[in-house]
Amino acid sequence: MNDVVKLLDENLRYISHEIIEDTLFIRVASEKLSLTCPSCSITSTKVHSRYERTFHDLPIQGKKVVYVINNRKTFAEQFLFLPYKAKKSTRLEQEIMKIAKNVSLLVAEKILNRGIAKVGKSTICNLLKKNNRN
Structure with a gap:
């Protein structure tokens, strides 16, 4: 065989x-x-x-x-700028957090979708929750 x-x-x-x-x-x-x-x-x-x-x-x-x-x-290669299983870079997550902390979710979503990245309200909420735990 x-x-x-x-x-x-x-x-x-x-x-x-x-x-x-x-x-x-x-x-x-x-x-x-x-x-x-x-x-x-x-x-x-x-x-x-x-x-x-x-x-x-x-x-x-x-x-x-x-x-x-x-x-x-x-695994062939891992990158410092992209956390494990992440769909967004660390820099993008930081930018989303910076905008979302200063305005409402709806306004943050509009600002982000207009020129930075396609991001929904639930993604912004999840990032806020994740960063508040730390």
Whole structure:
């Protein structure tokens, strides 16, 4: 079975297989220790999380084939100006806070949407709450 898996990719390692009804499930894992970010071409070895990814392949001996890959998510690069999972830069959040502290939410929303960034009232409220906790 390892030879069949290696036909797909030399970096895949066969783990196990199971036949359920008319389908052959083949479990594989990647042997790559580092991955390159497609955007910036930086190599990363840090594993963020793992998840299973499935895909179908050509049948083998009349059985449908489903590969289950133990896939790794890696971080390629993190930036100081962009907090983890943030949708807005730190500078933009500071500007939103500066405007929102001096006027009402409705006025702040109008000012921000006019020339700075598309921001809703709920986003402004969430930022105010987050910064008041600190």
